Every structure is written in C-alpha cells, then in structure tokens.
Amino acid sequence: MTGRGTPLVEMRDISISFGGIKAVDHVSIDLYPGEVVGLLGHNGAGKSTLIKCLSGAYQADAGEIFINGDKATIRNPRDARAYNIETIYQTLALADNLDAASNLFLGRELITPLGMVDDARMEAETRKIMGRLNPNFRKFKEPVSALSGGQRQSVAIARAVYFNAKILIMDEPTAALGPHETQMVAELIQELKRQGLGIFLIEHDIHAVMDLCDRASVMKNGQLVGTVNVNEVTDDDILGMIILGKKPAKAA
Amino acid sequence: MSDPASHTHPEGRRGLIQILDIDTRLLGMVGAFVVICAAFQIWTGIRALPDFSWNPFAWIGAGRFLVPQNTFNIAVQTVSVAIMAAGMVFVIVTRHIDLSVGSLMALCSATMAVFQTEFMPKTLGLGLEHPLTAPLAVLLGILVGAAVGAFQGWLIGYQRIPSFIVTLGGLLIWSRVAYFVAGGQTIGPLDGTFLMLGGTNGTLGVGLSWALAAIAALGAGWALWSSRRAKLHHGFPVKPVWAEVTLIGIVVGLIAGFTAIINSNMVPPARLKRLFDARGEVMPEGYTEAYGIPISVLLLIIVALLLTVMALRTRLGRYIFATGGNPDAAELSGINTRLLTVKIFALMGGLCGLSAAVASARLSNHSLDIGTLDELRVIAAAVIGGTALAGGFGTVYGAILGALIMQSLQSGMAMVGVDAPFQNIVVGAVLVLAVWIDIQYRKRRGIKV
Numbered sequence: 183m184t185g186r187g188t189p190l191v192e193m194r195d196i197s198i199s200f201g202g203i204k205a206v207d208h209v210s211i212d213l214y215p216g217e218v219v220g221l222l223g224h225n226g227a228g229k230s231t232l233i234k235c236l237s238g239a240y241q242a243d244a245g246e247i248f249i250n251g252d253k254a255t256i257r258n259p260r261d262a263r264a265y266n267i268e269t270i271y272q273t274l275a276l277a278d279n280l281d282a283a284s285n286l287f288l289g290r291e292l293i294t295p296l297g298m299v300d301d302a303r304m305e306a307e308t309r310k311i312m313g314r315l316n317p318n319f320r321k322f323k324e325p326v327s328a329l330s331g332g333q334r335q336s337v338a339i340a341r342a343v344y345f346n347a348k349i350l351i352m353d354e355p356t357a358a359l360g361p362h363e364t365q366m367v368a369e370l371i372q373e374l375k376r377q378g379l380g381i382f383l384i385e386h387d388i389h390a391v392m393d394l395c396d397r398a399s400v401m402k403n404g405q406l407v408g409t410v411n412v413n414e415v416t417d418d419d420i421l422g423m424i425i426l427g428k429k430p431a432k433a434a
Numbered sequence: 435m436s437d438p439a440s441h442t443h444p445e446g447r448r449g450l451i452q453i454l455d456i457d458t459r460l461l462g463m464v465g466a467f468v469v470i471c472a473a474f475q476i477w478t479g480i481r482a483l484p485d486f487s488w489n490p491f492a493w494i495g496a497g498r499f500l501v502p503q504n505t506f507n508i509a510v511q512t513v514s515v516a517i518m519a520a521g522m523v524f525v526i527v528t529r530h531i532d533l534s535v536g537s538l539m540a541l542c543s544a545t546m547a548v549f550q551t552e553f554m555p556k557t558l559g560l561g562l563e564h565p566l567t568a569p570l571a572v573l574l575g576i577l578v579g580a581a582v583g584a585f586q587g588w589l590i591g592y593q594r595i596p597s598f599i600v601t602l603g604g605l606l607i608w609s610r611v612a613y614f615v616a617g618g619q620t621i622g623p624l625d626g627t628f629l630m631l632g633g634t635n636g637t638l639g640v641g642l643s644w645a646l647a648a649i650a651a652l653g654a655g656w657a658l659w660s661s662r663r664a665k666l667h668h669g670f671p672v673k674p675v676w677a678e679v680t681l682i683g684i685v686v687g688l689i690a691g692f693t694a695i696i697n698s699n700m701v702p703p704a705r706l707k708r709l710f711d712a713r714g715e716v717m718p719e720g721y722t723e724a725y726g727i728p729i730s731v732l733l734l735i736i737v738a739l740l741l742t743v744m745a746l747r748t749r750l751g752r753y754i755f756a757t758g759g760n761p762d763a764a765e766l767s768g769i770n771t772r773l774l775t776v777k778i779f780a781l782m783g784g785l786c787g788l789s790a791a792v793a794s795a796r797l798s799n800h801s802l803d804i805g806t807l808d809e810l811r812v813i814a815a816a817v818i819g820g821t822a823l824a825g826g827f828g829t830v831y832g833a834i835l836g837a838l839i840m841q842s843l844q845s846g847m848a849m850v851g852v853d854a855p856f857q858n859i860v861v862g863a864v865l866v867l868a869v870w871i872d873i874q875y876r877k878r879r880g881i882k883v
C-alpha cells in the first residue's frame with residue numbers, strides 16, 4: 183500500500199482485553215480516502231471491539247491511532263466526532279423513548295437563538311434526509327421503539343450520514359434490512375465513497391464485501407489474519423482466511 | 435392510524451380527544467382527582483347535613499371539602515412535596531432513585547433555621563429581622579441541598595455506586611446531621627420575611643392574583659399559538675383552529691377557576707384586626723380581605739414551568755430523557771452521562787432546599803420531624819404522576835398532580851375522621867393501584883416499557 187499518500191486512518195498495534203480475554207490482539211489496519219475497507223471474521227472475532235476503539239466507545243489498552251498522519255487521542259465518542267468519525271453501531275444505539283429527529287440530532291441538537299432545542303427544524307431536516315435515504319419512512323412523531331428493525335437501522339444510518347462524516351464506521355449496517363433497503367445502502371456506500379469518505383464496513387456477507395469493498399481485513403480470535411485487495415482474491419480465498427485463519431499464498 | 439386503542443373506545447369520544455391532542459394519561463389523572471374531590475365533597479356534605487335525605491345536590495352543597503378555605507389549605511400543603519416530586523421525575527427518568535430527599539430537606543431546614551436564629555443575629559450581630567436574612571437563608575438552603583446532591587451524584591455517576599445505596603446511606607446520614615446542626619431541638623420562631631414562603635403569611639392578595647392569572651392565561655395562549663405557527667412554518671400537520679381555540683379556552687378556564695376559588699378564601703376577621711392593630715390603625719367596620727394566591731404556590735408554578743421548559747426545550751432535558759431511554763446510546767452520542775448524573779442530583783438537592791424553606795416557613799419553625807417519610811411521598815407522587823421506574827418517561831405536571839392527589843386524599847380522610855394508620859393503608863393501596871392502572875393503560879396503547 184505505498185504511493186497513496188497518507189492514510190485517513192491508521193490504527194497501529196491496537197490491543198484491548200476484557201478481564202483476561204484478548205478481544206483485540208495487536209491489530210493494525212488502515213483506511214484511505216474514497217476507500218471501503220471490509221472487516222470480516224467469525225462471531226466474537228473482535229471486529230466490533232476494534233472499531234469501538236476508533237469511535238471512542240472503548241479505549242485501547244495499547245496501540246496508536248493516526249488520523250491524516252497525525253497521532254490522535256480518542257478518549258470518548260465526543261473526541262471521535264471532533265475528528266469527523268461517525269459510527270453506525272451493531273446495536274444501533276438509539277434512545278427508544280425519543281423520536282427519529284431527537285435520535286438523529288442527539289448530542290448535536292439544533293438550537294434556536296435563545297438556546298432552546300429547535301424540534302421543528304430538526305424534524306424538518308430529518309424529513310429531508312430520510313426522504314433521500316428511505317422515502318417510505320413515515321413515523322416521524324413516534325418514539326423509535328415503535329419502529330421496525332429496518333426503520334431503526336435507517337435512522338441510525340441517517341444519523342451517521344447527516345453530519346458530513348469523513349470517516350464512516352458501519353457495523354453490519356444491513357443486518358436488519360430487506361433486499362431493497364440493502365440495495366439502497368449499497369448505493370449509498372458507493373455514493374459516499376465517490377464523495378471521498380473512508381468507510382470501515384463490518385459485514386458477514388462475502389458477496390457484499392466483494393461488491394463494495396476495495397480491501398478486506400480478516401480477524402480471527404482477536405488477531406488480524408491479513409488484509410487483501412479484494413480484486414486480487416476470490417471469495418473462496420476470503421472464506422479460507424475467515425475459517426482457517428490463513429492468508430492465501432498468492433496474495434501474501 | 436394503526437393504534438390498537440382505536441378498537442377499545444367509541445369513535446366519537448376518541449376522535450375529540452385525539453383532535454384536541456390531549457395526553458389521555460393526564461386526562462385519566464385529572465379524572466381520578468375529580469372523583470376524589472367529589473367523593474369527599476359528598477361525604478363531608480352528608481355528615482354536615484342535620485338529617486339525612488336522598489338529595490345529592492344538598493350533599494354537594496353542604497360539603498366542606500371544596501370550600502375555598504380547604505382548597506387553599508390543600509394547595510399550600512401540597513407545595514413542599516410537589517417541588518421535590520418535580521425534581522424526582524428527572525432522577526427516576528434516568529433510572530435512578532433518591533431516597534435521601536426527606537433527610538436532605540431536614541438538613542437544609544436545620545441549616546436555614548440556625549442561620550436565621552443564630553448566625554445572622556448573633557454571630558454577625560445583625561439582629562433579628564434583618565432584611566437580608568430571608569433571601570440569604572433561602573439561598574443557603576438551596577446551596578446546601580445542591581452541594582449534598584452533587585456529592586451524592588458524584589458517588590453515583592463517577593464512582594458507580596448504585597443510587598439506591600448512596601441515597602439510602604444519605605437517608606440515614608443527613609437526618610442525623612440535621613439533628614446535630616439543630617442541636618436536637620425545635621428552632622424558632624423564624625424570620626418574619628422568611629415566613630412569607632409558608633402560605634397564609636405570604637399571599638398576593640386579590641388584585642395581584644388576578645393579574646398573575648391574566649399573565650398565565652396570556653402566556654399559555656401564546657405558547658399554544660406559537661407552537662402552532664412553528665408547525666405551520668415547517669409544513670407539519672396542525673389541529674383545526676376550533677380545536678386549538680377550545681384547548682386554549684379550557685386552559686384559560688382552569689386558570690380563572692382556580693384563581694376565583696382561591697380569591698374567595700377570606701382572611702378571618704380576628705386575624706385582620708390583629709394586622710390593623712399591629713400597624714396602629716383601626717379596622718373599618720365591615721372590612722374584609724381575601725388571601726389571594728399564596729407565594730408558595732406561585733413558587734411551585736414557577737418551578738414547574740422552569741423544569742418543564744428544561745425537560746422539553748433544552749439540551750439538558752433532552753439528554754436526561756435520552757439517558758433514561760438508553761444510557762449506552764446516550765454515552766455513544768457523546769453525552770457525558772456521569773456529569774449529567776451529578777447535575778440531576780444537584781438539581782434534586784437544590785429543590786430539597788427550596789422545599790425545606792417552604793415547609794419550615796409553613797410550620798413557622800424548624801421541627802425535628804420535618805421531612806420524615808417525605809421521600810416516600812415524593813416518590814409516590816412522581817410515580818402516581820406517570821413517571822416510569824424503568825426510566826425514560828415522566829412529566830413534571832404529572833408529578834405535581836400526583837402530589838396534589840395524595841394530599842387531597844390525606845386531607846379528605848383527615849376531614850372525615852379516618853384514623854392516621856388507616857390513611858397510610860389507603861395511600862399505599864392507591865400507589866399500587868395507580869401503577870397497575872398505568873401498566874394496563876400502556877399495554878392497551880401498545881407502549882412497551
């Protein structure tokens with residue numbers, strides 16, 4: 183990966199353990215502007231934990247993060263947002279009792295000149311972005327607990343997209359989506375990529391990875407098996423990496 | 435509308451309530467309150483009549499419960515618990531509990547009493563009834579409450595000790611600290627200006643009360659209209675104009691009705707005569723005067739308004755509800771939930787201080803048992819008022835209505851001669867019943883909690 187300038191994100195030698203279990207064990211990955219990097223691995227491989235170190239949900243026990251070549255200190259989600267890092271969590275991380283607009287703007291509310299939250303304007307903005315991402319979405323007044331899994335997912339996606347992220351982390355963004363909505367997310371990823379965002383995409387569907395990603399990093403038991411250029415390998419190669427934990431000979 | 439409730443109500447009634455967009459839960463509470471008032475009015479009416487007759491109008495007419503004086507008293511007695519219940523809403527919404535409010539209130543009361551009777555007059559040598567005594571005392575009470583609350587909030591938020599444990603410790607600790615601060619005795623009489631917070635000693639009089647009612651009515655009307663205008667501006671659906679006007683009419687009617695009742699509570703002639711004597715004047719023949727709205731009730735209204743605005747219109751409020759709905763999501767959205775916990779408990783503590791001022795001013799001294807069992811009344815008021823213990827839901831006006839319902843029940847039972855132990859049995863049963871009804875209501879509406 184030389185000759186491409188400075189990476190947008192570089193995570194170097196990241197380790198984190200939860201009481202003895204090494205959830206992430208000396209993993210290094212990077213991401214360039216306009217690139218989609220797939221993150222694969224069996225359940226419990228450490229994918230979510232790794233990207234949570236980038237999104238500020240966890241703090242790594244060891245290792246360093248560089249953003250645009252500069253060392254970054256990310257202690258909490260606020261720090262990550264300051265680096266224009268947006269995250270769609272696997273658990274979606276929505277407040278069930280609030281409506282879509284309140285969730286979309288949570289932590290970054292629009293306010294009136296008097297310093298009061300401007301619900302009407304936030305709802306209008308939410309209607310706008312949802313009109314683009316999921317035109318069938320109608321439930322703007324209900325708390326998100328009244329939404330279907332897919333509708334909740336589109337709220338989470340809208341939240342990540344709305345704030346002009348430069349670095350987007352998507353942890354299984356299509357897990358609850360129907361085929362049509364999944365297709366829409368795929369198109370969205372390609373559009374964001376054209377706009378120059380860097381995207382980490384955690385995904386179990388190898389075909390989606392082959393379609394959408396430029397590179398794929400595979401993890402097993404907290405360790406990085408390897409990173410491959412997707413156009414240089416077959417899906418069987420990647421499957422082999424996930425199951426056997428070995429990098430295919432030709433791509434090494 | 436795929437609302438399951440549409441199958442359980444006759445179309446017409448549901449339609450009206452839905453068009454008016456009134457919170458049906460609030461309506462239920464108001465209904466319960468009306469039933470309680472009517473029941474005690476009739477009960478006291480039957481007892482007041484010289485001989486029994488089957489005439490409901492005579493019962494209601496002779497009732498002693500809804501007379502201006504009793505309405506006034508219940509309003510005054512509700513304030514102290516209601517102020518704390520308003521704060522408890524936010525504590526419970528964020529999935530915490532505060533068992534220390536009664537004890538903390540006693541500590542604030544003791545501190546304020548010592549400040550008024552010892553520190554200002556003796557230590558500083560400013561004498562009794564110094565004009566600064568009352569405002570400084572109230573400020574001190576609020577600060578002590580907020581500081582203790584913030585400390586408890588720090589233990590809960592940053593040290594991760596469950597709020598139940600921290601405030602259970604606080605319940606035991608602060609009441610004892612209050613005992614030592616007060617030197618184990620009742621402290622009084624308190625400063626004259628300070629006593630104005632208590633009720634009968636500080637009222638607005640008829641003219642100011644009506645002025646206040648007018649301001650409140652205009653404010654409510656303006657708030658409803660401007661929210662309609664904001665909706666129209668963004669092209670959102672709005673209620674029909676007649677519905678909006680009806681709603682404003684109901685609100686204005688309630689404000690006017692309450693003011694009229696309170697304003698017809700007359701000051702007893704003996705008391706008036708004493709007031710004139712104290713000023714060295716002679717009371718004119720046939721002179722009468724009404725109390726008007728008590729300052730303490732005004733205080734409660736201001737607290738309720740500020741906290742409601744905070745809940746619905748500020749970031750702090752939004753973060754409180756988000757944290758209650760999903761603490762992890764709030765944290766991941768960049769909300770500092772630990773600091774938020776400190777703020778909420780500091781607010782709760784500050785309200786304990788304010789409540790202590792009202793309560794000790796009403797009793798006109800700091801008594802040793804002030805605040806005892808108030809934590810239970812406060813929590814019960816918030817819960818009867820619809821605050822969900824699972825977190826995420828609750829309203830300030832609900833909690834205040836809850837406090838009012840409890841106080842009405844207790845006053846009513848005392849009036850009809852129900853023994854104190856039996857009163858507790860009834861209040862306890864009402865609490866459990868209220869939560870059960872709430873669960874049924876949410877089930878029917880398909881709200882998961």
Ligand SMILES: Nc1ncnc2c1ncn2[C@@H]1O[C@H](COP(=O)(O)OP(=O)(O)OP(=O)(O)O)[C@@H](O)[C@H]1O
Nearest residue numbers: 200203205223224225226227228229230231232272
């Ligand atoms: N907060 C935590 N406390 C303790 N252990 C944790 C915690 N979070 C993750 N783990 C452990 O770390 C390991 C990696 O979990 P992680 O969620 O990163 O897996 P994943 O690769 O995202 O899996 P999946 O595909 O199922 O989402 C697992 O063994 C998990 O049990």
Ligand SMILES: [Mg+2]
Nearest residue numbers: 229230272353
């Ligand atoms: Mg995961």
